[in-house]
Amino acid sequence: MGILEIIGTICMAIGCVFALTGSIGVLRMPDFYSRLHPAGKSDTLAQAMIIMGLVFFVGQQILDVMLSEGEGHGDQYVALGNILLKLILLSALLFLTAPTSTHAISKAARLDRFTQIPVEEDPGASTIGQIPVAGDVHEPMAEGPKPDVFDHQDPDEPQGQEKGER
Numbered sequence: 210m211g212i213l214e215i216i217g218t219i220c221m222a223i224g225c226v227f228a229l230t231g232s233i234g235v236l237r238m239p240d241f242y243s244r245l246h247p248a249g250k251s252d253t254l255a256q257a258m259i260i261m262g263l264v265f266f267v268g269q270q271i272l273d274v275m276l277s278e279g280e281g282h283g284d285q286y287v288a289l290g291n292i293l294l295k296l297i298l299l300s301a302l303l304f305l306t307a308p309t310s311t312h313a314i315s316k317a318a319r320l321d322r323f324t325q326i327p328v329e330e331d332p333g334a335s336t337i338g339q340i341p342v343a344g345d346v347h348e349p350m351a352e353g354p355k356p357d358v359f360d361h362q363d364p365d366e367p368q369g370q371e372k373g374e375r
Contacts, residue, residue, distance in 0.1 A: 213272065217265030224258030227251050241318060249311035253304065260300045267293050 231251025238244040267289055274285045 211269040211272065213265045213269035217262040217269070219262070220258050220265060221262030224255045224262065227258060228255035231255060242315060245311055245315050249307065253307045256303050256307075257300060260296055260303075264293065264296050267296065 228251065231247045234247025234251065235244045238247065271286070271289050271293075274282050274289070
């Protein structure tokens with residue numbers, strides 16, 4: 210077992226501990242929005258640590274191939290490079306989607322009219338029409354003069370055409 214595998218094992222163990230503490234945090238928090246915090250934060254860090262541990266494992270395998278005698282290891286380099294690229298792309302995808310999905314879940318719960326989750330400064334308002342937005346006008350617009358679309362003499366004439374324009 211190489212030094213990179215030992216470091217990778219430690220990173221993966223730390224990632225598992227973070228995942229476990231995030232799961233316990235979800236169970237221990239009192240309300241929905243408080244539960245989103247440990248779920249959203251710890252899962253991203255836990256997944257990052259686990260993927261970093263896997264990257265160290267791949268690094269150890271690359272090092273072992275480099276130190277082995279003989280030639281013709283090109284296929285092994287390509288395979289290990291593919292694994293490394295997939296791990297990097299997976300971590301980028303996780304770092305982009307985890308916060309976005311947490312935000313989408315919290316916004317959907319906030320706007321759901323059946324959830325009725327009380328929010329500070331938003332007592333009981335849980336539908337889009339009830340949520341106060343800065344700059345909203347709470348009085349109806351003044352009724353002004355409406356344009357007279359049918360301002361012509363012939364009721365059978367198509368709209369938008371004046372007499373003589375055909």
